[in-house]
Amino acid sequence: WFVPVRPAFAPDSTTLVRITLPTKRTDTLLRIATPTFRPDRTAGPGVVRVIAPGFQPVTGWGVFPDGRLPAVHGADYRPEIFNLDGSRTRASAIAYAPTAVTAADKARHLQETVAEMRRRLSGELAAGAGGKMPRLQAGAPDQWPAMLPPLRSPTIHVDSRGRAWVLVTDPTRAGGDRFDLLNAQGKRIDALRLPAQVTLVGMGRGVFY
Numbered sequence: 052w053f054v055p056v057r058p059a060f061a062p063d064s065t066t067l068v069r070i071t072l073p074t075k076r077t078d079t080l081l082r083i084a085t086p087t088f089r090p091d092r093t094a095g096p097g098v099v100r101v102i103a104p105g106f107q108p109v110t111g112w113g114v115f116p117d118g119r120l121p122a123v124h125g126a127d128y129r130p131e132i133f134n135l136d137g138s139r140t141r142a143s144a145i146a147y148a149p150t151a152v153t154a155a156d157k158a159r160h161l162q163e164t165v166a167e168m169r170r171r172l173s174g175e176l177a178a179g180a181g182g183k184m185p186r187l188q189a190g191a192p193d194q195w196p197a198m199l200p201p202l203r204s205p206t207i208h209v210d211s212r213g214r215a216w217v218l219v220t221d222p223t224r225a226g227g228d229r230f231d232l233l234n235a236q237g238k239r240i241d242a243l244r245l246p247a248q249v250t251l252v253g254m255g256r257g258v259f260y
Contacts, residue, residue, distance in 0.1 A: 064082055086109065099172070103164040106160065108200040110122060111125065111205050121209070121235075123233075128201040131237070150222045157195060202220070213234070214240070229242065
């Protein structure tokens with residue numbers, strides 16, 4: 052059983068803790084830097100404004116059926132397998148085509164940042180914080196990266212055949228999410244694209260949601 056732990060005062064990182072249920076033994080496997088918002092104190096009254104993360108590399112992770120954990124480091128697209136005995140198997144970096152950041156990418160990123168702010172604040176208000184939704188704004192980071200990171204999500208789904216589905220940046224910018232499929236050793240064995248406007252949210256034995 053794996054649990055992501057985000058300390059209350061360190062929202063820029065996530066810790067993955069493995070729990071052995073029969074013995075309640077825990078061990079920390081990985082600490083992951085996570086993109087976060089930086090408050091902009093210059094916002095006017097009634098406005099919540101943050102500085103967008105700006106396409107920071109993410110580390111993806113999932114769980115194989117046998118309990119091993121595949122992690123993919125987004126800085127260089129390098130898989131790493133956390134084995135049951137505590138050892139790690141580092142695979143070779145996977146080749147990918149660098150994709151330049153465009154003006155459209157920047158605009159979409161700012162829109163998605165505002166949408167994520169709204170989702171978080173809506174949850175707080177629904178939990179009893181009270182008040183009305185403020186006006187939300189997202190500012191550009193101090194410097195945009197020249198290239199998009201290879202990974203688009205920290206979530207890696209693993210199917211019943213033991214293949215890890217890694218959501219990756221598509222240099223062709225075609226419609227539909229593109230996934231690289233990795234085997235149990237962290238090697239890319241296939242790639243596929245979902246239909247446009249279809250999002251993968253989960254999978255089970257012979258079932259995809």
